[in-house]
Amino acid sequence: xxxxxYPAKAKINISLDVLHKRTDGFHQVEMIMQSITLADxxxxxxxxxxxxxxxxSHPQVPSGESNLAVKAANLLKERLPRERGCRIKLEKNIxxxxxxxxxxxxxxxxxxxxxxLWELNxxxxxxxxxxxxxxxxxxxxIKGGTCLARGxxxxxxxxxxxxxxxxxxxxxxxxxxxxxxxxxxxLEKIEGRPDTLSLLSALEDKDMEGAQEHMGNVxxxxxxxxxxxxxxxxxELYRRGLRGIQMTGSGPTLFSLSSSREExxxxxxxxxxxxxxxxxxxxxxxGQGKEKP
Numbered sequence: 001x002x003x004x005x006y007p008a009k010a011k012i013n014i015s016l017d018v019l020h021k022r023t024d025g026f027h028q029v030e031m032i033m034q035s036i037t038l039a040d041x042x043x044x045x046x047x048x049x050x051x052x053x054x055x056x057s058h059p060q061v062p063s064g065e066s067n068l069a070v071k072a073a074n075l076l077k078e079r080l081p082r083e084r085g086c087r088i089k090l091e092k093n094i095x096x097x098x099x100x101x102x103x104x105x106x107x108x109x110x111x112x113x114x115x116x117l118w119e120l121n122x123x124x125x126x127x128x129x130x131x132x133x134x135x136x137x138x139x140x141x142i143k144g145g146t147c148l149a150r151g152x153x154x155x156x157x158x159x160x161x162x163x164x165x166x167x168x169x170x171x172x173x174x175x176x177x178x179x180x181x182x183x184x185x186x187l188e189k190i191e192g193r194p195d196t197l198s199l200l201s202a203l204e205d206k207d208m209e210g211a212q213e214h215m216g217n218v219x220x221x222x223x224x225x226x227x228x229x230x231x232x233x234x235x236e237l238y239r240r241g242l243r244g245i246q247m248t249g250s251g252p253t254l255f256s257l258s259s260s261r262e263e264x265x266x267x268x269x270x271x272x273x274x275x276x277x278x279x280x281x282x283x284x285x286x287g288q289g290k291e292k293p
Contacts, residue, residue: 097175
């Protein structure tokens with residue numbers, strides 16, 4: 001039976017600004033998003049039963065209708081002329097609730113892979129529109145690479161690829177609720193917004209040192225206050241000589257970019273904080289990959 005393996009790549013937010021609260025209840029954002037090589041693996045195969053079966057060995061990943069990957073498969077099923085089913089197996093490598101887009105990228109990979117498995121021939125732009133119904137980050141996870149995201153995060157402008165960079169991820173032994181962090185954000189008290197225009201100019205010039213000066217994530221002010229251990233680890237990484245250390249998404253994961261893997265490895269040769277996990281990965285110029293034969 002035909003089987004498809006699809007990498008579901010994680011993302012980081014090189015910048016994240018929240019402009020205002022929208023009338024639909026969402027926040028208007030402006031952020032620069034980047035795919036990285038850390039990835040889950042989605043494995044799909046046709047089923048003789050007209051249902052979506054889902055399996056993941058990670059005990060905290062829901063397996064029912066609340067799972068974004070299952071929701072994505074069911075959305076595509078609605079477009080079929082006849083009842084068809086599939087089996088989805090998820091190999092989980094992206095930490096949960098870490099600001100790395102794990103659930104969104106799994107759903108994106110399911111949309112891309114099922115489009116091939118069921119030979120639907122839906123173009124990528126339409127898949128992105130379908131994905132936006134499930135989550136604001138899913139369109140980016142389908143498109144991938146380096147993008148400026150606006151609106152709820154679903155309006156994407158493709159940017160020139162970054163130079164190949166090493167990415168240090170510092171992952172904490174707990175997750176945070178994106179809804180809770182956004183809900184606690186006081187738009188009248190935001191300090192240190194990213195300078196998006198200057199950041200875009202630096203990225204276009206491949207000036208990563210200049211880019212670090214203009215990066216920022218306005219959600220840090222909320223997450224670091226609620227979880228002071230994240231603030232302590234960030235300060236420790238600065239003391240060890242790293243620069244441009246920033247939280248991705250609503251956190252709590254911190255990241256740092258460098259052209260030198262050795263620089264990052266030296267900075268975390270001893271643990272920067274109790275219980276944290278260190279992952280070194282890379283930026284990638286493209287988003288989701290192609291299935292293996």
